[in-house]
Amino acid sequence: MxxxxxxxxxxxxxxxxxxxxxxxxxxxxxxxxxxxxxxxxxxxxxxxxxxxxxxxxxxxxxxxxxxxxxxxxxxxxxxxxxxxxxxxxxxxxxxxxxxxxxxxxxxxxxxxxxxxxxxxxxxxxxxxxxxxxxxxxxxxxxxxxxxxxxxxxxxxxxxxxxxxxxxxxxxxxxxxxxxxxxxxxxxxxLKSRSRQVAFIEMKEEGANIQDAEIVIAGGKGCKTEENFKMITELAKILNGAVGASREAVDLGWAKYPHQVGLSGKTVSPSMYLCAGISGAVQHLAGIKTAQNIVAINSDPDAQIFQLADIAVEADMFEFLPMLIEKLKARLNK
Amino acid sequence: MKIIVPIKQVPETSNVKMDPETGTMIRTGVEPIVNPLDLYAIEEAVRLKNQYGGEIVAVTMGPPSAHKALREAISMGCDEGILLSDKKFAGADTWSTSYVLSKAIEKIGNFDIILCGERATDGDTGQVGPGIAAWLNIPFSTYVSQISEVTETKVTVKRIVENGYQLLDVERPTLITVVKEINFPRLPTLDGKIKAKQAEIPVWGPEEITAESEHLGLKGSPTRVVKISTPKVSRDGERFSPKTDGEMEEVVDCIIRFFEEKEII
Known part of the structure; x- marks a missing residue:
């Protein structure tokens, strides 16, 4: 050849x-x-x-x-x-x-x-x-x-x-x-059978999870849209992007561009912190290239723990507010 | 208007658990289903039919049992299902699969829009949709999150890309691959289920679609899978199980120290 x-x-x-x-x-x-x-x-x-x-x-x-x-x-x-x-x-x-x-x-x-x-x-x-x-x-x-x-x-x-x-x-x-x-x-x-009539920039904050250095993600374990806001808050404190599992996106707590996993986006941030994500294989495939992973989940058998550098088996509703409060104090926010 | 929806039957992988001892997939209870992302294409076809009139033909390549996937498509509102099944099709990669589907679509003929799911959840390539369009030499759009208008000559679509949405006018006939943002797939109705059960599903082989045999199956596929292995996922990280508030606080401090070490704060 x-x-x-x-x-x-x-x-x-x-x-x-x-x-x-x-x-x-x-x-x-x-x-x-x-x-x-x-x-x-x-x-x-x-x-x-x-x-x-x-x-x-x-x-x-x-x-x-x-x-x-x-x-x-x-x-x-x-x-x-x-x-x-x-x-x-x-x-x-x-x-x-x-x-x-x-x-x-x-x-x-x-x-x-x-x-x-x-x-x-x-x-x-x-x-x-x-x-x-x-x-x-x-x-x-x-x-x-x-x-x-x-x-x-x-x-x-x-x-x-x-x-x-x-x-x-x-x-x-x-x-x-x-x-x-x-x-x-x-x-x-150079001919084209389609023509661009407009381009709408995505301005939504924290949506560009693929380029983010820090990604804070939440899943089904958040239980409600209101609780998911803890994820958003933590992301804001750390200047990170918001990620979500497929279930959280399907439930409407986050939009599709935030979805992490095989059917969403692959992320490779320096830090990936997630709470309430059990770690379906298709989600794990999307975070494998993250440099550091912190996972918080109440289920001791959650698959996400296999991939975590720090695995915290705890109730996210008790743990996250404490983390948010201490981080705020540490960063004077 | 004639809409064709190529679909695929896949194993239910999203809830698959791995056996931590052997590192293999636990297959028990893994039923074949319609590729979840194809449901969005079927739903969009039904919506377009309701708005503009016409008919919908679902087509799939697979083993004889894949007629079940076509029946599910019919139960959701497709009018017909065509099964492409033959031993010669077996082992096809995306190059050969898109060839077979394009030949079947040529035989169905007279189509206006082809709607595909963005990709199948088993192979995860997203290559067959664009591949069909290339074989048929028709314009196509990928990652479409909205079909806003269909006129005599063109289709207006919105496609989602890394930094925003692109609005495109595309000449007809055209192929569109859709993302899940586009709609919310309906559940089959009872009438639909009855129709699906009674539907005659024609089975086409290479002769029916006048396919060239050297393009079929494993023999006609440029790619070869030479090895399958199970990825190692474990990172052997540190594990904490705080019970009291005090223990919880210690772990929070540990995470903050970890953030500092890794220079993210």
């Missing part, structure tokens, strides 16, 4: 390269080094500055392939899919990894169909098999109950998406040099 090189799908928002791109570059670097090939960042955007494009090189890319067009001002599936399919056909990378963001999860499956490529979703581990140069992909399945190891031996490129924020980027090296290739594509690749 004459496919060569590791590609990562970069993402930008209004001209600013997104952190997930740098995270992917770190993943890609390990693979490119093992294969002894170039690491390429492909980016579609509109009026992305040369400095922004260079930043991809500082974070590890050997080359940047960039397509500039007004159609990439907002995300639309058609031009993304058609342009990337065309670029894959031209450059023939052996591996393409994308972030499992709303963009990556939308375009990667369609590109995989068009390129007749194998695609593995939400990988937690990526490695190269010695000898065969195959990409070894590891991902959780069946609600996080099992880990599956997957490869696509006979198809190229080998495609994978990786959970955003499941690893840190490398430290940028501003002296690193590389090449930026400005690609021009024919108009037929």
């Amino acid at each position: 004459d496919y060569k090189g590791v590609w990562i799908l970069g993402e930008q928002d209004r001209g600013k390269v997104q952190t997930v791109s740098y995270e992917l570059l770190k993943r890609g670097k390990t693979l490119a080094e093992k294969l002894n090939v170039d690491l390429v960042a492909v980016l579609l955007g509109y009026q992305v500055s040369p400095a922004e494009l260079e930043s991809l090189i500082h974070y590890g890319a050997d080359k940047v392939v960039y397509v500039d067009d007004p159609v990439f001002g907002n995300f639309l599936p058609d031009p993304y899919i058609n342009s990337l399919t065309k670029l894959i056909d031209k450059y023939k990378p052996e591996i393409l990894i994308a972030s499992a963001t709303s963009t990556g999860r939308t375009v990667a499956p369609a590109i995989a169909i068009k390129c007749h490529a194998g695609l593995t979703a939400d990988c937690t581990g990526l490695d190269i098999e010695e000898g065969s140069r195959n990409l070894i992909q590891t991902r959780p399945a069946i609600g996080g109950n099992i880990l599956a190891t997957i490869k696509s031996p006979d198809h190229r490129p080998q495609m994978a998406t990786v959970r955003p924020h499941s690893n840190q980027p490398m430290d940028p090296d501003p002296t690193r040099k590389g090449e930026v290739i400005y690609e021009k594509l024919e108009a037929k690749f």
Whole structure:
């Protein structure tokens, strides 16, 4: 197979390269080094500055392939899919990894169909098999109950998406040099059958749980919406974001963007504190990459305790008010 | 208007418990159910039908017993169910699955909207919806939390993304994957259940949908599962079981010290 090189799908928002791109570059670097090939960042955007494009090189890319067009001002599936399919056909990378963001999860499956490529979703581990140069992909399945190891031996490129924020980027090296290739594509690749008519920014406080350093989460054990407010209060005191289990979201105590777990979001904060969450496997799968976990639950057999650095078997209605009060005093709030 | 809803039968995984001794899934009492996220697609189809008229066809690929999933869809308001079942389909990954579903949808024909759940709770890939759209070469939208309007030529949808909501006009016919924010799925009615019980469910194989055999099943799937293992979840953390107020206070202090150590306060 004459496919060569590791590609990562970069993402930008209004001209600013997104952190997930740098995270992917770190993943890609390990693979490119093992294969002894170039690491390429492909980016579609509109009026992305040369400095922004260079930043991809500082974070590890050997080359940047960039397509500039007004159609990439907002995300639309058609031009993304058609342009990337065309670029894959031209450059023939052996591996393409994308972030499992709303963009990556939308375009990667369609590109995989068009390129007749194998695609593995939400990988937690990526490695190269010695000898065969195959990409070894590891991902959780069946609600996080099992880990599956997957490869696509006979198809190229080998495609994978990786959970955003499941690893840190490398430290940028501003002296690193590389090449930026400005690609021009024919108009037929840039057409879109959908059109953005508006964008509504999400301004809700504490909703961006994926980027938060501190996440305070509550579950069914809160028993009422009123009690769930203790979680919100604690988050506010610590300048953290509010997370919720699926049950708490289903009960309407928190909105869907706050949902943590396989059917919600993966979080990797420095500190994850949760109360009243028993720890269904699908929830645990969403917090595994948190650096520190404190869990409060009255059930001594709660599964959440398996994952906790500090497990407190106590009644949250007695424990949380005390914690809130002491923290307020400690922080002069 | 003709709406097609591809659905999947999955094991009930959300309440699955792990056996702490063996580290394996306790399968006792794990019944196959309709993928919970597909219920939102079915509900949205029923709402669109009630508003704009038309018919809804549910389609699934699976073992012969998957007709139960289609009957559940009918009990919620779908008009027909079509089962894609054949030994040659077995072992398909998302590439091959979306191929088979797209061929079946081509055979059903004349559709206006395809509605899918965001993903299935067993595989958790979310790849089949976009995959079907790619095979059919129709525009599609993912993570849709609202379908605000359907006209002769376009559908207006609201999709939820990381930092907000994107409002899109999309040409028809189109495929939409929905998130659970979109609605609250109804329970089957008694009439619906009777209809579901009596429904004839056609079973289609590769010949009926004129599928190319090299795209089918494990043989037609680019990906290979080479190993299955059980993840280790335990962190061996510290355990406290405070009983009195005094003990409780000690644990609170311990957590605050932990916060300080980790420099979060």
